[in-house]
Amino acid sequence: MKSLTALVLVAIILAVIPGAVSADKEKQLIIVNNGNRSKREVVYAKLDASGAVDQIYVVNHFHPKQKMTLTDYGNYESIVQLTGSVAPVLEGSTITMEGVEGHYYYQGNMNSNQLPWDFIITYRLDGKARQPLTLSGVSGRLEMELGITRNESVDSSFFDHYALQISIPVDPDRVIIEEASEGFLVSSAGIEQQLNYIILPGQETVIKLVMDVNDFAMGQITLAGVLMSFDIDLSEMEEELEPLDQLTEGIAEFAKGADQLKRGYGDLLSAFRQIKSGAGELTDGGRQLEEGVGELEQGARTLLSEGNRLKKGSRQVLDGLTMITDNLPSRDLIDSFDLPEFSEADIERLHQAAEFIEILGRVLEILAGYEDELENLRAILQELIELIRALDLPEHIVLPDTPAGWAAYLEEKYGFSDPLPEELYQQLANLGKLSKRYGDFRELMEILSDLLASLPDLDLSATEMLGEIGQLLDKADGLVEMIETAGPMIGQIGDLIDGLNELQRGYAELHSGLTRYIDEGVGGLVTGIEGTDAQLGLSSGTSEYIGGVSALNDGLNQYYSSGLTRFSGGLNQLASGAAQMRDETGDLRSLFEEGIVEKLKEFTNEGYETVSFVSERNTEVSSVQFVFMTQEIPPARN
Known part of the structure; x- marks a missing residue:
């Protein structure tokens, strides 16, 4: 901010200095050192065309009002009397002049070639470096650089307090300036022009x-060093300073506007944060919606798949029911049937028959180990059955019910003396016990006869008969169970048929509803989620919505980070800088006056005491000037 203020001040200084310098008002007088022993020094130097020093000599000027002997000091190689009738005498570094009165000049040729400034002059012709004395008569694009730097080996007060005026001669017939460092003034000197710079x-x-040169030649470059001293009367700048008050007011208004802009931007930023937060919530909600739609789609697909399987199974059930009902007789036909009824006694007889078959099976299991004996036994049994049938048996006969009784019975009745297995005797004893339960032995023999009569027709071994017995036993058990279970229901077959028909019709309606639910309901749900070629689905719409919301959120984030945030930093700096500038320029007129006075001190050399260039022993020096000239670049010889 201070640099900005300084820049404003310098600009104003440059604008108002001409008027202030030209002010017609009496200045404060200063005392000039014009004593009888005071002197003026003019330092001359010859430079070659590259800027190097060839020779330095000093012209010393005295002006005593009365005749007197003068003493001067300098590191001279030699001295030359320029005026007067008395020659100066050089002894070491002391110069003595006796009987001098009025203006008196002498020249001292210095031993040193050191100046307060170092000069370096370089040339490039068409981009190639050239020595200055080789440029006579050349043509082309010529670049020249004149470098000026401090010479650290010389008293720095001259470099710090003396300005350089540089005059570069230009022959318009030979040189056209295409580019030049800024800050020059053009003046005319005869047929030549000069580019003048102030350093x-x-x-x-x-x-x-x-430069664009043709048959190039250049005269001597002149460099003059003078103690810079001028004065400005600020009281004459009232009219020029008046706009500063307006500028102060304008800066204050600018700072006020910047502060209002900052506050307004703060409100904008707060509102934008709310929008950004809402966009973030929309994005989060959209993602949750997308996840929910995904789960809904997956569930709907699963439901549709399982529903199709259920629909297929339901169709199979319906087809089965339909097949059953199609094969059922009519109710009238069922009512016309004289269906049997089973009493408890009938069921008991069936149980006893099944038990008998089971006992017979166990007998055959024993006989299976005696296959040969069984063959004989089968013949004997067959013969026995035939004898029993031929005999005129009483209505009731009592069979033995013990193994020993059977052994005796068989031997007594049939002469069967070969012993049988104990297990067979035991099973025959069981048959005896069972015959007592039947009470009618003849009936039992008839049953046994029918069974044995059927076995030979099967042409089975004992083992094979066991299998057949097992099947008969299973059928008997199944028949008993069926009769026990279904017997009471036989009278209700008509109602059963009616119920089956009603069940088929009801299930047909259920299947129809199930089909519509799966095809139209679940299928429609899946279609609505996935969409069609002509209609956007919920899933695609949700994805587009998420994409749009995400893009909005990303755009807001980018706008916030790349735009608003950066703009906020700049705006804060603007408001802070404007406030600081307002505070620092609250009294711009006074600041300007103080600044210009301070700045002018650097150029007016206020308080600077002129010192001798040739010797610090010379204490009465009223002025020192420097004049340097370079070697010319002469025209080419024809």
């Missing part, structure tokens, strides 16, 4: 010229 005290710089 302020303490400055190091480079002056650059780009």
Whole structure:
């Protein structure tokens, strides 16, 4: 901010200095050192065309009002009397002049070639470096650079307090200036023009010229060093300073506007944060919606798949029911049937028959181990059955019910003396016990006869008969169970048929509803989620919605981070800088006056005491000037 203020001040200084300098008002007088022993020094130097020092000599000027002997000091190689009738005498570094009155000049040729400034002049012709004395008569694009730097081996007060005026001669018939370092003034000197530069005290710089040359030649470059001293009367600048008050007011208004802009931006930023937060919530909600739609789609697909399987199974059930009902007789036909009824006694007889078959099976299991004996036994049994049938048996006969009784019975009745297995006797004893339960032995023999009569027809071994017995036993058990279970229901077959028909019709309606639910309901749900070629689905719509919301959120984030945030930093700096500038320029007129006075002190050399260039022993020096000239670049010889 201070640099900004300084820049404003310098600009104003440059604008108002001409008027202030030209003010017609009496200045404060200063005392000039014009004593009888005071002197003026003019330092001359010859430079070659590259800027190097060839020779330095000093012209010393005295002006005593009365005849007197003068003493001067300097590191001279030699001295030359320029005026007067008395020659100066050089002894070491002391110069004595006796009987001098009025203006008196002498020249001292210095031993040193050191100046307060170092000069370096370089040339490039068409981009190639050239020595200055080789440029006579050349043509082309010529670049010249004149570098000016401080010489650290010389008293720095001259470099810090003396300005350099540089005059570069230009022959318009030979040289056209295409480019030049800024800050020059053009003046005319006869048929030539001069480019004039002012180098302020303490400055190091480079002056650059780009020229289009034809048959090139250049005269001597002149460099003059003078103690810079001028004065400005600020009281004469009232009219020029008046706009500063308006500028102060304008800066204050600007700072106020910047502060209002900052506050307004704060409100904008707060509102934007709310929008950004809402967009973030929309994005989060959209993602949850997308996840929910995904789960819904997956569930609907699963439901549709399982529903199709259920529909297929339901169709199979319906087809089965339909097949059953199609094969059922009519109710009238069922009512016309004289269906049997089973009493408890009938069921008991069936149980006893099944038990008998089971006992017979166990007998055959024993006989299976005696296959040969069984063959004989079968013949004997067959013969026995035939004898029993041929005999005129009483109505009731009692069979033995013990193994021993059977052994005796068989031997007594049939002469069967070969012993049988104990297990067979035991099973025959069981048959005896069972015959007592039947009470009618003849009936039992008839049953046994029918069974044995059927076995030979099967042409089975004992083992095979066991299998057949097992099947008969299973059928008997199944028949008993069926009769026990279904017997009471036989009278209700008509109602059963009616119920089956009603069940088929009801299930047909259920299947129809199930089909519509799966095809139209679940299928429609899946279609609505996935969409069709002509209609956007919920899933695609949700994805587009998420994409849009995400893009909005990303755009808001980018706008916030790349735009608003950066703009906020700049705006805060603007408001802060404007407030600081307002505070620092609250009294711009006074600041300007103080600044210009401070700045002018650097150029007016206020308080600076002129010192001798040739010797610090010379204490009465009223002025020192420097004049340097370079070697010319002469025209080419024809």
